Amino acid sequence: MGRGGKSRTQRKHFRQSRENVWKRSKIDPNSNPNDENRTQTNSNPNPWTPFATENPSFDHYYKEQHIVNEQEWEQFVTVLRTSLPASFRINSSTQFADDIRSQLENDFAHSLRDEVAEGGETEAIRPLPWYPGNFAWHSNFSRMQLRKNQTLARFHEFLKLENEIGNITRQEAVSMVPPLFLDVHSDHFVLDMCAAPGSKTFQLLETIHQSTKAGSLPDGMVIANDLDVQRCNLLIHQTKRMCTANLIVTNHEAQNFPGCRLNRNRERIEPDRHIDQLLFDRVLCDVPCSGDGTLRKAPDLWRKWNSGMGQGLHSLQVLIAMRGLSLLKIGGRMVYSTCSMNPIENEAVVAEVLRRCGGSVELVDVSSELPQLIRRPGLKSWKVYDKGTWLVSCKDVPKFRRSVILPGMFPSGGSYQDLVDSNGNADMGEDISVCPNGHSEDGLQAVENPANHQSAEEFTDFPIEHCMRIVPHDQNTGAFFIAVLQKVAPLPAIQEKSKMEIVEQYVEPVNQSPEDGQALQINSSESALEEISNAVSEENVNANEKNTEDLEVSPAEEQDSKETKEPPSIENVEKKVPAKRKLQIQGKWRGVDPVVFFKDEAIINSIRAFYGISEQFPLDGHLVTRNNDAGHVKRIYYVSKSVKDVVKLNFSVGQQLKITSVGLKMFERQSAREGSDAPCAFRISSEGLPLILPYMTKQILHASPEDFKRLLQDKDVKFADFADPELGEKAANLMPGCCVVILDRGNRSATESHKVDESTIAIGCWRGRARLTVMVTAMDCQELLQRLLIRLDPEKGSSVPVDCSS
Numbered sequence: 001m002g003r004g005g006k007s008r009t010q011r012k013h014f015r016q017s018r019e020n021v022w023k024r025s026k027i028d029p030n031s032n033p034n035d036e037n038r039t040q041t042n043s044n045p046n047p048w049t050p051f052a053t054e055n056p057s058f059d060h061y062y063k064e065q066h067i068v069n070e071q072e073w074e075q076f077v078t079v080l081r082t083s084l085p086a087s088f089r090i091n092s093s094t095q096f097a098d099d100i101r102s103q104l105e106n107d108f109a110h111s112l113r114d115e116v117a118e119g120g121e122t123e124a125i126r127p128l129p130w131y132p133g134n135f136a137w138h139s140n141f142s143r144m145q146l147r148k149n150q151t152l153a154r155f156h157e158f159l160k161l162e163n164e165i166g167n168i169t170r171q172e173a174v175s176m177v178p179p180l181f182l183d184v185h186s187d188h189f190v191l192d193m194c195a196a197p198g199s200k201t202f203q204l205l206e207t208i209h210q211s212t213k214a215g216s217l218p219d220g221m222v223i224a225n226d227l228d229v230q231r232c233n234l235l236i237h238q239t240k241r242m243c244t245a246n247l248i249v250t251n252h253e254a255q256n257f258p259g260c261r262l263n264r265n266r267e268r269i270e271p272d273r274h275i276d277q278l279l280f281d282r283v284l285c286d287v288p289c290s291g292d293g294t295l296r297k298a299p300d301l302w303r304k305w306n307s308g309m310g311q312g313l314h315s316l317q318v319l320i321a322m323r324g325l326s327l328l329k330i331g332g333r334m335v336y337s338t339c340s341m342n343p344i345e346n347e348a349v350v351a352e353v354l355r356r357c358g359g360s361v362e363l364v365d366v367s368s369e370l371p372q373l374i375r376r377p378g379l380k381s382w383k384v385y386d387k388g389t390w391l392v393s394c395k396d397v398p399k400f401r402r403s404v405i406l407p408g409m410f411p412s413g414g415s416y417q418d419l420v421d422s423n424g425n426a427d428m429g430e431d432i433s434v435c436p437n438g439h440s441e442d443g444l445q446a447v448e449n450p451a452n453h454q455s456a457e458e459f460t461d462f463p464i465e466h467c468m469r470i471v472p473h474d475q476n477t478g479a480f481f482i483a484v485l486q487k488v489a490p491l492p493a494i495q496e497k498s499k500m501e502i503v504e505q506y507v508e509p510v511n512q513s514p515e516d517g518q519a520l521q522i523n524s525s526e527s528a529l530e531e532i533s534n535a536v537s538e539e540n541v542n543a544n545e546k547n548t549e550d551l552e553v554s555p556a557e558e559q560d561s562k563e564t565k566e567p568p569s570i571e572n573v574e575k576k577v578p579a580k581r582k583l584q585i586q587g588k589w590r591g592v593d594p595v596v597f598f599k600d601e602a603i604i605n606s607i608r609a610f611y612g613i614s615e616q617f618p619l620d621g622h623l624v625t626r627n628n629d630a631g632h633v634k635r636i637y638y639v640s641k642s643v644k645d646v647v648k649l650n651f652s653v654g655q656q657l658k659i660t661s662v663g664l665k666m667f668e669r670q671s672a673r674e675g676s677d678a679p680c681a682f683r684i685s686s687e688g689l690p691l692i693l694p695y696m697t698k699q700i701l702h703a704s705p706e707d708f709k710r711l712l713q714d715k716d717v718k719f720a721d722f723a724d725p726e727l728g729e730k731a732a733n734l735m736p737g738c739c740v741v742i743l744d745r746g747n748r749s750a751t752e753s754h755k756v757d758e759s760t761i762a763i764g765c766w767r768g769r770a771r772l773t774v775m776v777t778a779m780d781c782q783e784l785l786q787r788l789l790i791r792l793d794p795e796k797g798s799s800v801p802v803d804c805s806s
């Protein structure tokens, strides 16, 4: 139930990303005053300027690619020009999932019915029909409407609070689709290659945790990776709301994600090793893309859009997908997805990957899965647009463009090598410029530009129709592309070579036109970034200021993009460190907190004894800290067995993984003031409480709903002031320090009422000299109080806003 605070850097990031582009009020300084698309007049010097939601190049490009058929074009672009309705998902693994769903179904769906409805929708909010269990919802109000309309304030507050707590996640509807097709089971090892800001990671974790019983952890785990350190911070913040011990967050180039393969000799020395290499049952490959599927949410893209954006990302997307497949177990599933509509980033990438895998990877036909989701088959044919010319085959590419326009971008693939005949004569793509008189500038007979000789339309042989494209006007969403792949055999060895070839092509500093230059931009407007940022109010940021340390990821030092195989010795690294600066080092990674197994038996035993933690709850090898100095450990994190195995493997392979976050915060050292007369130096954190509670036998109190409510409202109650005098007495008999108060479940028998299970509601408190003080955040109090009121008195609870901030 807990959450962390936010660092200053993170707040800045939130604020920047929170800017709502639809709200822009000033004239865009970058826009061309002669641009026909500008809509303001000169008479008013500072009018509100809506975005020009059109771009002739966009129309030309996608009409020619037949992204939708001719008759639908108008409907397609009309919907693209409207703002995106909000959508959100209930965290199906939270203990309040059912309560929240019925609140939406029985309360909000009715009370909001009379509010503004747009876009042909008749309901204010409705479950997304294709999402299992009514856990995902479409709201027919844009964010702007939610913020402005007073009658929607209660709903808006509800969304904000539940999002912050982690009970719901605001997420674009189409972005929820890829994890559903991944078919994740609770024992799966899952890699999310490009994970920030983490809405899909959250979904994957939910699935892993879905049927977990109180006090147990699933066998599986998720590694969520992102290249961008700042976005990794968002990812950590987002996933912290999940309170999971089964997650590792890493910071790597996905295309070079480490395999952590242990060499054979090492295996013999350590026979008890559980895993000897990182291989995954599932891989989510939600790659960086041009992002034109998010136009409804990021209308500034209309202005920036050009076809080169997608072309420049194609190679990276292929590389990332290939790395994902090489880390996938045989029989495992990988989902490749983008929020772009461009076939060069979608069908072309999938076709190229299938070509390279030579039969070891298959496209899965998922047409029978999620039947209510309207989707369109992948295109069998597409073209490449370059320098004002449509190219249908790699044979059409002029030589001087071959470093930019790759054969793999075309439906049949091919190779520029094949275009050289057996005598070594150059192919049609000879790069001789043609003068208007038909002769080349050097007087030789000119070879025509191949672009003037268009080849016949190409079709791919792969069953690309198994891929799916979701378009906005089918179900009032953004656009997305999804391909489901299964690895059926080891990848051909040749892959390593082609990987290097493509790396060279990718990094080659070709003379790129401004169009090509733009192509390397990475889509940072992905839905969830804005979604999280909107959900974090300034108020919450300040309220959580104290917890900022938890979220800090030390700024990573510049890393070579090629990560070296052998880690430099720590001594060498330390020598370079200025004497006074405390540089965090995690194996070969500088500037990142170390991951250290916590083995201090004296402390572990004192914690076990103080809280009466049963031996059935394994602590040995499951505790980690982020501090090499055992004497100054402030927080101890709990990791699942699966995560423990990966962390151990990582140590054995020289810490190839750069871990930015790991584990569930379980114990926190008392501050000097709190802890001076407490026999145990560590308190249990609210995040870790649900996991450890079933194993605790000491420092526990049971409170009636009345006293529990009192605690949540007042935060601090004298023993003598409890309605139930027995509670006050029992509290006085506890050891001073951290304790847990469990809500009694009324009319059940004492044994039943005291049984801890998934529905148990409990909070951490501090037993002082004469009073109990609640140790959960104001927001958690507010949420619990609200849930309690709804359970005790559904009529009252759903309509009374609870203010717990005092």
Ligand SMILES: C[S@@+](CC[C@H](N)C(=O)[O-])C[C@H]1O[C@@H](n2cnc3c(N)ncnc32)[C@H](O)[C@@H]1O
Pocket: 175, 193, 194, 195, 196, 197, 198, 199, 200, 201, 225, 226, 227, 228, 231, 252, 253, 254, 255, 286, 287, 288, 289, 522, 523, 526, 528
């Ligand atoms: C489309 S977004 C991912 C959205 C995310 N899956 C979600 O659902 O919240 C693409 C992400 O890829 C990251 N990225 C860009 N290049 C990368 C690379 N070479 N390796 C890993 N991540 C990369 C970006 O920082 C960005 O966060």
